[in-house]
Amino acid sequence: MLLIPILFGVTVIVFGIMVLTPGDPAILMLGENAPQEDLAALRERLGLNEPVYVQYGIWLARIVQLDFGRSIRSGRPVTDEITARLPATVELALLATLLAIAVGVPLGVISATRPNSAVDHTATVVAFTGLAMPVFWQGLIMILLFALVLGWFPPSGRLGGWEYYVLPTITLGTSAIAAITRMTRATMLETLSQDYVRTARSKGVRERSITYRHALRNAMIPIVTVIGLQFGALLSGAVITETIFSWPGIGRLAIDAIRSKDFPVVQGVVMVFALMYAFVNLVTDVLYAYLDPRLKTRYS
Amino acid sequence: MATTSKVIPQRRRSWFALMRSSPRTAIGAVVLAIIVMAAVFAEGISPYPPNQQNLRSRLQPPSAEHLLGTDHFGRDVLSRIIYGGRVSLQVGFIAVGIALAIGGLMGLLAAFYGRWVDSTVSFFVDVLLALPGFLLALAIVAALGPSLTNVMIAVGIANVPQFARITRSAVLQVIEMDFVTAAHAAGSRDQRIMFRHVVPNSLSPVIVQVTLSLAGAILAAAGLSFLGLGAQPPTAEWGSMLNSARPYIRDAHWAVTFPGLAIVVTVLALNMVGDGLRDALDPRRRD
Numbered sequence: 001m002l003l004i005p006i007l008f009g010v011t012v013i014v015f016g017i018m019v020l021t022p023g024d025p026a027i028l029m030l031g032e033n034a035p036q037e038d039l040a041a042l043r044e045r046l047g048l049n050e051p052v053y054v055q056y057g058i059w060l061a062r063i064v065q066l067d068f069g070r071s072i073r074s075g076r077p078v079t080d081e082i083t084a085r086l087p088a089t090v091e092l093a094l095l096a097t098l099l100a101i102a103v104g105v106p107l108g109v110i111s112a113t114r115p116n117s118a119v120d121h122t123a124t125v126v127a128f129t130g131l132a133m134p135v136f137w138q139g140l141i142m143i144l145l146f147a148l149v150l151g152w153f154p155p156s157g158r159l160g161g162w163e164y165y166v167l168p169t170i171t172l173g174t175s176a177i178a179a180i181t182r183m184t185r186a187t188m189l190e191t192l193s194q195d196y197v198r199t200a201r202s203k204g205v206r207e208r209s210i211t212y213r214h215a216l217r218n219a220m221i222p223i224v225t226v227i228g229l230q231f232g233a234l235l236s237g238a239v240i241t242e243t244i245f246s247w248p249g250i251g252r253l254a255i256d257a258i259r260s261k262d263f264p265v266v267q268g269v270v271m272v273f274a275l276m277y278a279f280v281n282l283v284t285d286v287l288y289a290y291l292d293p294r295l296k297t298r299y300s
Numbered sequence: 301m302a303t304t305s306k307v308i309p310q311r312r313r314s315w316f317a318l319m320r321s322s323p324r325t326a327i328g329a330v331v332l333a334i335i336v337m338a339a340v341f342a343e344g345i346s347p348y349p350p351n352q353q354n355l356r357s358r359l360q361p362p363s364a365e366h367l368l369g370t371d372h373f374g375r376d377v378l379s380r381i382i383y384g385g386r387v388s389l390q391v392g393f394i395a396v397g398i399a400l401a402i403g404g405l406m407g408l409l410a411a412f413y414g415r416w417v418d419s420t421v422s423f424f425v426d427v428l429l430a431l432p433g434f435l436l437a438l439a440i441v442a443a444l445g446p447s448l449t450n451v452m453i454a455v456g457i458a459n460v461p462q463f464a465r466i467t468r469s470a471v472l473q474v475i476e477m478d479f480v481t482a483a484h485a486a487g488s489r490d491q492r493i494m495f496r497h498v499v500p501n502s503l504s505p506v507i508v509q510v511t512l513s514l515a516g517a518i519l520a521a522a523g524l525s526f527l528g529l530g531a532q533p534p535t536a537e538w539g540s541m542l543n544s545a546r547p548y549i550r551d552a553h554w555a556v557t558f559p560g561l562a563i564v565v566t567v568l569a570l571n572m573v574g575d576g577l578r579d580a581l582d583p584r585r586r587d
Contacts, residue, residue, distance in 0.1 A: 002426065009430070010431060013428070013431070014439065017442075018443055020444070021443040022445070128568060128571065128572070132564050132567035134523060134526075134539075134560065134564070135523070136522075136526045136539070137542060137559075137560030140549060143549065144549050144553055144556070148549070148550050232432035233434075236432045236433065237434075239438065239527075240523055240526070258442040263442075266439065266442050270431070270435060270438075273435050274431050277430065
């Protein structure tokens, strides 16, 4: 199984990036005017006097126990900071994924079953524009229109009501809607031209049944693949969306940590994002076997 | 029994034929050409210098004097968008250049030498792909510090895996061909075979990837600048323009609307050209 070596590689990259960071973590934590003895003691305690590979070993041994150290800014354990904010990010990412599937798949199917119709052209325009629209600009325009001008939804925050979820979810989900629509349309067009679809039609099977039971089922593997890939894009988008909408998730935590050079928090958040992405890729692989029983037979 | 071999001539579609057969690609190419020309001749066409402040005419709506209005320092939004295009395109090209140089070489070596070189490169690419690209770029900028140069490096590195994969698969197809075997048999050196025979014949998918990655790189760089990690004030850059105009969105929406539209139009044009090229170079992918 490649997942473990790859995650191990990710730890090397995340640790390596932070080692290359200019500046002394001890000075960042205690301030430039701290006494030399205190700085030396802290360097000793953090293992900063050890060779880099020893530092990596110590860090790796800690993070496998989900101990990412302490935040330089708040002094609290990074794991606590992440755990407190992770539900908000997961919630937003899941809602955006559900929205993208709920809109993207039907739009792609309708578009493929009626090629060159008005619906198809509209879907193409939606897909092209959705992929070109930067999430930060879309977020600001949504706030301007639906919060400041029309007053339908609150411009920021997450205070509990459903109305707080609408704008961030749509903002985050738009590019995924576009990608899923395009992939569904392309794959469905290919599947609908297959011999078994023609056979089903000649046997008098209803068009609706052909579309959803024969064609869509067989087109699902590339669609599920793109949904899995889009989850990575959603995690990236979550960083910006959370910043725009003051959403208290780990994306915003990462940006605040970068601004205050709180590197243990940055490392922790990046590792958690990598774990989430790896988990979704794993789920995608498992879904392949469910969607295409031939794969299960081949590998069993 | 005599066998007749039917040779199907490979028809390379000219640029003009591609434009004629795909109006979408043609529109994208024309829009892109206008954006590039505007960026190149920014000094000549922009009505004001990009950083010229006029506090007496701050947050002015679009008018004959300022076609797209002014920002909170009284700077002309249109002029800053024109100059910002230069910065965004430059960032995009350099970032993609970095990705192409590193990723392309990795993919070429992996496919050409195979065995442990291929396994090592493929593992490295898988590791980089385990982190969503923008997050990888974000982590690199976090370490190197906020600046436009660091954004180019970060976005470039984040795009390395795509180029490594595309180049590897393109080269794998080419090295199976007879002319490569012939070059080996003739005793050509590896370096000569790679750069004289293999690379020129593997370029098509790489060119398509360059176009599509340019769009992604411009988006990512603008996103990092929007977060305050890229271009620093007073540099006119689309992402940083949006970030600085954000607090005034209620009173001066034009300072947010137009720089964002500039990004959308540029990325849309690049995607249209990229899609057109992909369809032309690989008809199997055409829907």
